[in-house]
Amino acid sequence: MTNSAKTSTTHYEVQKKRRAQFIEEWRNNRRTVVHGVDVEIHETPRRISTGVYLGKDGDSPIRTVDAAVHQVTSGVVSTIHRHSWDAVMLCVGGFAWTEIDGKRISWGPGDSLYLPAWSWHRHGNDGDISARYMSFSSEPLIDVLGFGILEDGGDSPVAELPGHPGFAASMPGNDIYARRIRRLAADQIERFNGRLHTSWDELEFLQSPRGTRTTFLLDRAVGYRTSGLTMAMFEIGPGRAQSMHRHSGEAWLYVVEGQGHSFMGPEPDQGEDYEWGKGDLIVVDHYSWHQHFNDDMEKTARVVRVHILDTLLNTMNALCYPLNLLEEPPDHIRSQQTGDLKTIAWPEVERPSWP
Numbered sequence: 442m443t444n445s446a447k448t449s450t451t452h453y454e455v456q457k458k459r460r461a462q463f464i465e466e467w468r469n470n471r472r473t474v475v476h477g478v479d480v481e482i483h484e485t486p487r488r489i490s491t492g493v494y495l496g497k498d499g500d501s502p503i504r505t506v507d508a509a510v511h512q513v514t515s516g517v518v519s520t521i522h523r524h525s526w527d528a529v530m531l532c533v534g535g536f537a538w539t540e541i542d543g544k545r546i547s548w549g550p551g552d553s554l555y556l557p558a559w560s561w562h563r564h565g566n567d568g569d570i571s572a573r574y575m576s577f578s579s580e581p582l583i584d585v586l587g588f589g590i591l592e593d594g595g596d597s598p599v600a601e602l603p604g605h606p607g608f609a610a611s612m613p614g615n616d617i618y619a620r621r622i623r624r625l626a627a628d629q630i631e632r633f634n635g636r637l638h639t640s641w642d643e644l645e646f647l648q649s650p651r652g653t654r655t656t657f658l659l660d661r662a663v664g665y666r667t668s669g670l671t672m673a674m675f676e677i678g679p680g681r682a683q684s685m686h687r688h689s690g691e692a693w694l695y696v697v698e699g700q701g702h703s704f705m706g707p708e709p710d711q712g713e714d715y716e717w718g719k720g721d722l723i724v725v726d727h728y729s730w731h732q733h734f735n736d737d738m739e740k741t742a743r744v745v746r747v748h749i750l751d752t753l754l755n756t757m758n759a760l761c762y763p764l765n766l767l768e769e770p771p772d773h774i775r776s777q778q779t780g781d782l783k784t785i786a787w788p789e790v791e792r793p794s795w796p
């Protein structure tokens with residue numbers, strides 16, 4: 442038998458060229474701040490309108506987590522669909538509902554929802570005003586691995602649609618096959634029973650040494666079982682800043698309220714300032730020093746940070762050891778950057794508003 446697929450270059454050269462091309466393309470797509478006003482919102486056949494902040498379908502390819510805004514107008518019910526990746530929702534305006542595997546959850550601004558992989562879900566609005574939510578999903582990462590599947594169920598009732606992909610639930614014995622079946626089944630069962638909703642009303646903010654007041658919205662620490670997707674909100678005092686740090690990308694910061702700027706640079710004293718305001722998305726897409734400043738001297742700034750580092754960072758930490766993938770300044774520099782935390786007057790926590 443002859444092999445006709447001959448190449449005149451070596452494995453080493455092919456790989457080197459491929460890696461260089463990949464990183465070149467990735468660099469060309471880097472962003473710093475995506476301004477909400479620049480995001481074009483289009484009607485979709487799902488009957489809800491969508492605009493892409495970051496993601497392949499908005500021509501800004503990324504590697505792990507995409508970001509989009511969706512609008513559910515008054516009286517509309519979307520089609521039902523499901524996919525092989527999971528997603529989180531941050532509700533930013535109006536009141537509406539989301540049905541996850543037949544369970545209806547009503548939401549308002551500031552609420553967070555979790556859409557597990559393979560769950561059938563749709564959205565509806567029974568109110569008089571449009572409702573709006575941001576979504577962040579693991580689709581890019583799942584797509585990188587080649588397992589991206591989306592199924593649209595149109596207007597079919599959930600009871601008529603196929604259930605979750607089946608799995609072997611148990612097998613007696615202590616052999617490696619039985620152990621694998623039990624381990625994977627236990628993990629899936631735990632995931633099907635994870636938390637789906639955090640209401641704004643139950644949030645509790647705590648002051649952090651980084652100079653902000655923070656709360657988890659959607660995280661393992663508050664009962665969620667995601668692919669690693671996590672959302673937390675932090676609030677920066679009037680005229681104050683969060684301390685500088687750097688970590689691996691991708692981390693997104695959605696500005697819920699306020700205005701300010703972020704420093705980003707290759708060194709703590711070498712970089713540029715990027716302005717942001719309500720509805721913008723601050724992009725930390727690689728290992729750069731960054732610090733966020735609230736430029737309003739009267740009001741606080743509220744920012745929701747989203748990433749999938751919980752699972753990925755552990756993996757990357759292990760793969761890159763002894764590189765340090767999360768770097769913070771020494772305590773004395775941090776306190777110079779944040780100022781005296783006791784002098785920040787925090788306002789009453791109110792639901793966000795849109796516009």
Ligand SMILES: [Fe+2]
Pocket residue numbers: 522523524528556562
């Ligand atoms: Fe979805």
Ligand SMILES: [Fe+2]
Pocket residue numbers: 686687688692725731
């Ligand atoms: Fe950060």
